[in-house]
Structures are given as C-alpha cells and as structure tokens.
Amino acid sequence: MSNTLLKLEKRTAYTLVLPAVLLVFAIVLFPIFANIWISFKDIELKDIRIPEPRAKKIVKSFSDDGSELKIVYKLRNSSLIQEIRNVKFQDKFPKNISILNLDSRCNFKSKKIICDFGNWEAKYKENFEIILKNIDGEKIKKEIIKSQKPILSGKSDNPLLTTNFTLENFKKVFYENNFIDLLSTTFYFTFFGTVGAIIFGILAAQLVNQNIQGRSYMRGILLFPYVGPVVALAYTWTLLLDPNSGTLNALLVNFNIIESPINLLGQKYITISIFGFDFKLRLALTTVIFFEIWRYFPLAFLFILARLQAIPQSLYEAAEVDGASPVQKFIHITLPQITAIISILFMIRFIWNFNKFEDIFLLTGGASGTRTLPINVYQQGFAVSDIGMGSAVSIVIVMLLLSFMIIYFRLIGKKANEI
Amino acid sequence: MKFKSTTIFLVISSFFLTSILSIWKIMSTLQGLNFTNLNITGNFFNGIILSLLFVLIGKRINHLIKIFSLSFLFSFLYFYFNETSPFWYIFGVFLIILFFTNKLKKYDTKSLTEDFISEKIIFDFITLFGIVFFAFVILFPFYIMLVTSFKTQIALLVNPLDFSLDYSKSLPELFKSYFVIFETYNFGRYILISSAVSIGTVIVTLLFAIPAAYAVARLNFFGKNFLSTSILIIYMFPAIVLVIPLYTVFSQLGLRNSIFGLLIVYTATTLPVAIYMLQGYFKSIPKEIEDAGIMDGQNWFGIILKIIIPLSLPAIASVALYVFMIAWNEFLFSLMFLDSPKSFTLSRAIQYLSGDAETPRQYLMAGSVIVTLPVLFIFIYFEKYLVSGLTSGSVKG
Numbered sequence: 001m002s003n004t005l006l007k008l009e010k011r012t013a014y015t016l017v018l019p020a021v022l023l024v025f026a027i028v029l030f031p032i033f034a035n036i037w038i039s040f041k042d043i044e045l046k047d048i049r050i051p052e053p054r055a056k057k058i059v060k061s062f063s064d065d066g067s068e069l070k071i072v073y074k075l076r077n078s079s080l081i082q083e084i085r086n087v088k089f090q091d092k093f094p095k096n097i098s099i100l101n102l103d104s105r106c107n108f109k110s111k112k113i114i115c116d117f118g119n120w121e122a123k124y125k126e127n128f129e130i131i132l133k134n135i136d137g138e139k140i141k142k143e144i145i146k147s148q149k150p151i152l153s154g155k156s157d158n159p160l161l162t163t164n165f166t167l168e169n170f171k172k173v174f175y176e177n178n179f180i181d182l183l184s185t186t187f188y189f190t191f192f193g194t195v196g197a198i199i200f201g202i203l204a205a206q207l208v209n210q211n212i213q214g215r216s217y218m219r220g221i222l223l224f225p226y227v228g229p230v231v232a233l234a235y236t237w238t239l240l241l242d243p244n245s246g247t248l249n250a251l252l253v254n255f256n257i258i259e260s261p262i263n264l265l266g267q268k269y270i271t272i273s274i275f276g277f278d279f280k281l282r283l284a285l286t287t288v289i290f291f292e293i294w295r296y297f298p299l300a301f302l303f304i305l306a307r308l309q310a311i312p313q314s315l316y317e318a319a320e321v322d323g324a325s326p327v328q329k330f331i332h333i334t335l336p337q338i339t340a341i342i343s344i345l346f347m348i349r350f351i352w353n354f355n356k357f358e359d360i361f362l363l364t365g366g367a368s369g370t371r372t373l374p375i376n377v378y379q380q381g382f383a384v385s386d387i388g389m390g391s392a393v394s395i396v397i398v399m400l401l402l403s404f405m406i407i408y409f410r411l412i413g414k415k416a417n418e419i
Numbered sequence: 420m421k422f423k424s425t426t427i428f429l430v431i432s433s434f435f436l437t438s439i440l441s442i443w444k445i446m447s448t449l450q451g452l453n454f455t456n457l458n459i460t461g462n463f464f465n466g467i468i469l470s471l472l473f474v475l476i477g478k479r480i481n482h483l484i485k486i487f488s489l490s491f492l493f494s495f496l497y498f499y500f501n502e503t504s505p506f507w508y509i510f511g512v513f514l515i516i517l518f519f520t521n522k523l524k525k526y527d528t529k530s531l532t533e534d535f536i537s538e539k540i541i542f543d544f545i546t547l548f549g550i551v552f553f554a555f556v557i558l559f560p561f562y563i564m565l566v567t568s569f570k571t572q573i574a575l576l577v578n579p580l581d582f583s584l585d586y587s588k589s590l591p592e593l594f595k596s597y598f599v600i601f602e603t604y605n606f607g608r609y610i611l612i613s614s615a616v617s618i619g620t621v622i623v624t625l626l627f628a629i630p631a632a633y634a635v636a637r638l639n640f641f642g643k644n645f646l647s648t649s650i651l652i653i654y655m656f657p658a659i660v661l662v663i664p665l666y667t668v669f670s671q672l673g674l675r676n677s678i679f680g681l682l683i684v685y686t687a688t689t690l691p692v693a694i695y696m697l698q699g700y701f702k703s704i705p706k707e708i709e710d711a712g713i714m715d716g717q718n719w720f721g722i723i724l725k726i727i728i729p730l731s732l733p734a735i736a737s738v739a740l741y742v743f744m745i746a747w748n749e750f751l752f753s754l755m756f757l758d759s760p761k762s763f764t765l766s767r768a769i770q771y772l773s774g775d776a777e778t779p780r781q782y783l784m785a786g787s788v789i790v791t792l793p794v795l796f797i798f799i800y801f802e803k804y805l806v807s808g809l810t811s812g813s814v815k816g
Contacts, residue, residue, distance in 0.1 A: 006639075012719045013640035016630035020690050021646070023627060027665070027687030028653050034664035048667045160667060207549040218550060220802050224557055227798045227805075229748040231766040232787030235773055236564040239780055247563055250579040251445060255457050294556070302806065325535040326542045355657030358750045362770070374659040381663050382755075394660040405655060 032398060038391035040165040045385035048160060051079030053087045053120060053152040055128075059145050062131055066139035068100075069132045073150060075117070077124040084124075084154035089115040091150040093132065097140070100131040120154070169392035177376070177393075186372040188282070189289055189360075190353040196293035197349055198342060201300025206334070208301075209308045219305070226298040234362035237291055241265055268369040284368035288360055292353065300345050307341045308334065347408045351401060373397050427537045428474070428526060431544045433466025436519050438548060442555055443515055447508050449566075451581040458501060469493055473520060477527040486520040522547065561791075568596050568788050572779040596785035604772065604782065605760070606789060613765040613790075616678055617746040620685040621739045624693050627686065628738070632697035633723050637709070647698075654691040658751050666755055676762045684752050689742045696741070700734035701727060737804040744794055744805075765790040 055073045062068040073091075077084050089106075091113050099108050106115035113130070134140050173179060208218050225233060240247050241264040249261035262270070262283075270283040311334065319329050357374040360366060366375035373393060381390025440462050448454050469489060476485055494513040498504075530536065566582040567575070574581065584593065591598065600606045634640070635647055665684065666675075674680035704727065712722045728735065753767040763771060769786040772778050798805060 009638050010640045013634040013638035013643075016634040016638070016719070017640075017646065020627040020631035020694060023683070023687050024653060024690050027684055028656060028661060028691075031661040031664035031668075032656065034668070035660060038664060038667070048670055050671060158671070160671070203549060204553055207546050207553070210546050212546070212550065216802075218554070219806070220799060221554060221557055223798065223802075223806070224561065224795065227744060227748075227794055228561075229750075229766055229787075229790045229794060231750055231769050232564065232791045233560065235769065235783055235787055236560045239567065239784070240560060240563055245576055245579040247449070247579060251448065254448065254455055254580060256455065323534065326538045351655055352657070355659055357657075357659045362750075374657065377659050377662070381666075387663055387667065390663045394663060397657070398660050401655065401657075405652065 035391045035394045035398070038160070038388055039169055039395045040167070041160075041162075041388045042164075042166050042168060043160065043388045045382065045387055047081065048387065049079065050158055051077055051082045051084050051122075051156045053084055053089075053117075053154045054078050055089070055150045055152055057091075057146070057150060059142050061142075065137070067134045067137050069140050069142065069145065071130050071132065071145065073128040073130075075120075075124075075126045075128050077120045077122060079122055079156070081122050082156055083122055084120045084156045087117040087120055087152065087154040089113075089117055089150060089152050092148050094140070094144055096135045098133050098135055100133055101129070103128070103130070166388075169386075169388045172389055173392045173396060182371060182373060182376055185285065185369065186354065189285060189292070189356075189370075189372055190350055192286075192289050193292040193296070193353045193356075194346060194349045196289065197297040198300045198345055200293055200297035201302075201304050201345070202338070202342075204297065204301040205304035205308055206330075208305055219302075222301055223298045225295045230295075230358045231362060233295065234291070234359060238265065238363060241287065265364050266368050282369050284364055285370050288363050288370050291363060292356065292359055295359065296349065296353075300349065303341055303345055304338055307338050311337045343411075347404070347411075351404055351408075354401070354404070355397070373400075421532055421536075424531045424536045424540070425474075428531060428540050429467045429470050431540055432470045432519075432523065433463050435544045435548050436466035436469070436516075437462040439515050439519070439551055440512065442551065443511055447504075447511070448580055449582045451578075451583040452504060452508060454504075461500060465493060465496065469516070469520070470523065473523050474527055474531070477529075482524060486517055489520050490516040564784050564787050564791070568781050568785040569593055570781055571595075572781060575780070596779075596781040597789075600782050600785050600789070604768070604786075606765070606768065606786065609763050609765045609768040610789070612678060612762065613747060616681050616685065616764060617743050619678075619682050620689065620746040621742050623682065623686045624689050624742050625735065625739060628690055628693035628697055629728065629735070630723060631690075632694045633701055633719075633727055635694065636698040636701035637706075638719075650691045650695055654695065658688065662751065662755050665752075669756060675756050676759045678762060680756055681752060681764070684756070685746045685749060688752075689745050692745075693738050693742060696738050697731070697734060700731050704730050733804060736801070740797060740801050740805055744797065747790075747794060 053075065054077075055075050058072040058074065060070045060072065062070040073089075075089075093111050093113070095111065097111070099113065102108055103115065105117060106113055108114075115128075132140060132145070204222055208215055208222070212218070241249070243249055243261040243263040243266070246261075248264075249258075252258045253261060264287045265284050267283045269280050272279045272281055315333050316329060319333060324332070355374055356372070357378065360370050360372060360375055361378065364370045366372075366379060371379070373396065377390050377393045377397070380386050380393055437459055441457050441459065444454055444457060473485070473489060490513055493516050494509055497512050498509050526540075533539075563582070566584070569584055570582065635643060635650075669675045669680050674683075708726055708730070709722055712726050717725065748766065749764075750766045750770070753764045754770065757763055757767050760768070760771065765786070769783065769790060772786060773783055
C-alpha cells in the first residue's frame, strides 16, 4: 500500500472511532477521575447547586384609573450558604412609562430599568418595589407588564471548582465508617455469591448437556432470572419472603416445617445449632446472596454449557471403552476441560458481584447487615448527602477493582486469550 | 439383582417421586387446597413399593399396560390413604406416577447387575431431579408475580396461600390492578418513556458502535491495541463509581430529569459491549469481499453501509436486542437522575410505587409483570441470537 493510502486509512480510522471514544471518555472515564477530585473536597449535596439570583415579579394596581401600577420584585439568593457577587438586574417596560420612585441603585433609560445590586450574601432577601406611571394618563395593561420577565445575573463560586482540598473524607472512610465490617461484608457477599453461582452453573450445565427432551426450552427457562428486570424480580422476592404474609413463610408454617415466620430479609443473625454447636449465620446477607446466585448462575451455566458442548464426544467414548464410571468421567474428562472457563468466570463474576448495587439496594436497602461498599457510596452520597465522602468510598472501590484486575491479567489474562 | 444397587435404586427413585409429589402438593396448596402435611414418609414408602413392584414385574407384561395399571393402583392407594382432595389433584398425582414409571422403563432385575449401575442410577435420577428443581426454583417467583397481580391485598392477607383465580369475576374485575396502574399511576406514560429511552439508546449506540467496531476490526491506526484493551477494562468499571460525578455534573448542566441525559449515559455504558461484540463479528467477514468493494471505487463509508452492515445483520440484531434489554432493565441511573414522576422510566416508577407502604402489592406486581413481559418475549422469540451474543463476551450485570 502506498503512503497516502496508509494516511487515508489512519484518518478514516480516527474519524470512525472518535465519536464513540469521546462519548465513553466523557461519561465513563471522566467521572472516574472526577471522583478523585471530589473525594478530596468537603462538599455536600446541597453545595452542588450553583447559587443564582432570583426575582419573583408581582404586579399590583396603584391608582384607581389604572394609569399607575406598583411592581414588587421579590429578590433572593437561591443559595443558603454562598454569596453572589455583582448582581445585575434588568427589566423592560412598554412605551411612555415613567418610574416614580427610581432607586439610587438603578438607572432608567429607553424603556429599560437596569440596577446594580452589588453583593448578596447567602439567604439574602429583599422586596424591591417600583411604581410605574403612564405619561399619557391611560391605563397600563397588566398582562404586558406581567409577561415580561426580569433578567438577573451575578457571579458566584462553583464549589466544585474551588481549590481547597482536605483529607477528611478518607479519614472518615477508614476510621469512622466501620470500614472493616464494610469490607468483610462486601467480600462475604462477593465470594459466596460468585462461588454459589458457579457451582449452580456447573450443575445446571451438566444437566442440560444430557440427552433429555426439551433441552432448548430448559436452556431458555434457565436464563429467565438473568434477563428479567432487577426491579421486578427483587420486589417479587421481597413479597415471597415477607414475614407477615409472604408465600414462603406461609408455606413453611402451613406444612409445620417452622413454627413461626422468619424475617429472612430483615434479621441480621440467626443461630443454628448443628451437633450442639451454635453457629451464628448472617441471615439477611445469606438471603441476599441466594438472590444473587439465583439471578446470576444462568450466566455461568451458559458459558459452561458452551464449553461442555465443545468437548469431543470421542473422549467419553474412549473412557467408556476403558470402563470408566460416570464419576470418573466427570472428574477426569469434564472438569479439566472446564477449569479455564471457570477461572475466567470466577474473576469476572467476582468483579461484578463486588460492584453489585441494585440487588442489595432493592432487597434490603443495605439494612440488617447487608451494607456493602457500593451501598455505602449511595448512603454517604445521597442519604447522608455527603458527596465528598461518597466519592472517597468510590475511590476505594476503584482501587480495589484495579488490584483485582491486575491479579486477573497476571494470572489468567493469557489463558483468556486462548479461549 | 444385587442388594446394593437395588437399595440405591429404590431409595433414589422414591426420593425423586416424593420430591415431585411434594412440589405438586405445594402448587395445589397455592390453588386454595387445604393441605397441612406434605406426607413425605408415606410417599417415600409408596415410592419404594412402586419401584420394587415395577422391577419385579419386569418384562412379563407390556410396558404400557404395566405403567397404566401401576399408576391407577397407586393413585387409588394415594387417594385412599391421604386426605380428601378434588379430582384434578388426584389426576395430577396419576400423571406424575405415570411419568415416573415411564422413566423407570430401562430398569429391571437384569439391568441392576450391570457395571457401575449404582452411579448410573444416581446420575439419572439426579438429572431428573435437577431439572425439576431448577425449573421450579426459577419459575416459581415468576409464577407468584403473575398470580399476585390478579389477587387483592385483602384476599392475600386473609389467606396468603390462596392464589386461585376467581373465574366468577368479570374480566375487567380480574384485570383490575392493570387498569388501576394505567389510570391512576400513569403507567402508559412510563411505558412510552422506557420504550423511547431504550429504542433511542439502541439507535445511538449502533450509530456510534458500527463505525468504531469496523475501524477496530479492519483498519490499522496508532493506538488500536490500546483501544481494544481499554474497551475491556472500561467495561469492567461499575456504574456505582460513576454515579456521584455524573450526578453533580448533570445537576449543574440541568440534564437531570431529562430523557436526553439518560440516553447519553445508557449509550456510553453500552458502547464498549457493543463495539466488542461487533468487532468480533466483523473480523469473521472475509476480507476479499471488501477488496472487491474497494475495486468498485467505494470509500470506507460505502463499504460499511453496503457490505459490512448487510452481511452482519444477525450480529447487529443481537447487539441491538442486547442493548435494548440493558437499557430497558437499567435501574441505578434512572434512580439517580430521575426525581420527577413526569420523566420516570418503568423501573423507576415501580421503585417509586413501592416506596409508598400503602401501595397494595397487586399493583406492584402488575407493574412488575408489565416491565418483565416485553423482555421475556423478546428473549424467548430471539433466544438463539441473544444466547450467541451473550456468550461472545457481553457478560455484564
């Protein structure tokens, strides 16, 4: 290929790729870096609104013949915490109008009133009144006056863009936030959710891989929980597990399996005694993990099934000839063939379970011992309204994720390419 | 006939029979039958006798006659020993026993002496049990979702186990929850918004992803390898770490509560998947076809439009469906960005409904059915496309 053609190819490639890259950078990469910025700032939800000067215009009759009108502008600073500097005000009127009480801060020229209100501190409020008079002595139409909206402008700091930083957020994350508990809950949830999903995935794949009737239907049905909307599924489960009139508890009580209903999603611990030993199980967290397994084992199932179907049948036939039992076939043929895909699935599912927010949020809202790191981001940022703190937790998540990914690419990155 | 294999056969087959009978009993209880005992030991004992009889009779009589007579006998015994129950329930028991005895077909006194027969028996029945178990566990919540939407709050509080439909009611009465959520809760609007956002996301994503995927698959440029690995890495980053900065920026730009804002975010988050899936497919198209296009004087855009797109319609369809489902099911961003009921998507609207403790649960479930049905229909109808798409790398969730 000639040089010009190569250049053309390059240029075309950039034109084709650029829109997508820019969009992804703006929405995905930029926020990750913005998180770093915000996490070092002492900033709350209410700070992020940029303060602006506002005016509400009220028009009242002043004289009996209607040739004079009083206008009240209710002026205020929209912010409760920040000042606005250099507020300018402007309003227009129809022809032949004069103003009887022109404020010293204002100017009236060619149908326009322009005022310079100076600086407004936080919560600033003022009722600014002017009285209009029609020079002709005719009635002023209120509608025209009302339809004209005043224009205000002013300067204020965007608290997001100031350069005062603090380490307070990270201190709070590590020392005042039950960080160890948070981390252990997250790992408990992630690890058991992942392992459970993979075990059930292997079982289901092994089943569907047999020669049974209705195999393709079965494959479709098994994927239902994965493709269904999380909101609908989570609320159905909440309803199913409800202690007061939920189906599961009602069934268990009805068949005398338990004596009284168990609050599966609202009880932090349950004590189980096995052989005289008392175990304290984190009940709500376990229930949430079961939901997680239920929703995501289909994915593991699908990948493992695809792998199982690619195993050459001749391997099993040879084993048959050698007199291998079904268990031996599974251990010596099937398992080695699926270890690679299982390790990849483990890592991918681990990362995504680690980030799981919706499922836990919808089932328990993070209560009764199900508070994981992503839930904490939401709670800090939007329930406590401490945006800086929420960002700091996000940064912790990103750091942990990056370390997982490095481990992932070190350990099985090469294997992933082979498949 | 060996003792060990026979025992294993009897125990495991009866275990299987008992578990299906129990599931049938549970499902019947949910139809308003008043059972309070699963009768596991009784059923298990019956199962052992049934399997034993079956094996002992062996091939002495025709298989069909054998299974029918055994099923009749045992349903009658079941009816005799258990609590009174309506005819349809006993008929169900009969069908289950018929199915069960038919599954026993390959076992007789002779086959129980084969090599590894115990393991084979265990594998066989565990497979059967597993299929019933998985189907039950998966479908049960969906079933509850559907039937709850036809009940009333009061009926469910009186008897939380009675999900039977009252056929004496008129149709509008039966579908009352659906009428209510459309009339009082404005679900028509939410369906429109959800559809608009999802379809919009599909269109914009494809517009951006097809050219980019083509460039990654075919053209040489500086930074190509970096781009294709960063697609994968970006794809691993969770929505929850994007939420706070996007929330603040969108608030300041006035993009919250706007469908446009949602559309941008959905497009950006689905783009990496779409590009990854599409470029894999584009690479599989023979390069000679494109060379022919270049000979005919087509430029790159012509090639994409006239060669690549027509040839990769199945892949594009699967990406489109997949993106549609992601956008339709998406919850986190709609929770963060939408506060005004005027701009709710379906998922957000259902979450909003549930926030009010007074909302009767049948409305919540009717809403859930409405948001679930389109996705399930699309999935069932296009299963083949979607499954191939899922396995080709789009595993987010």
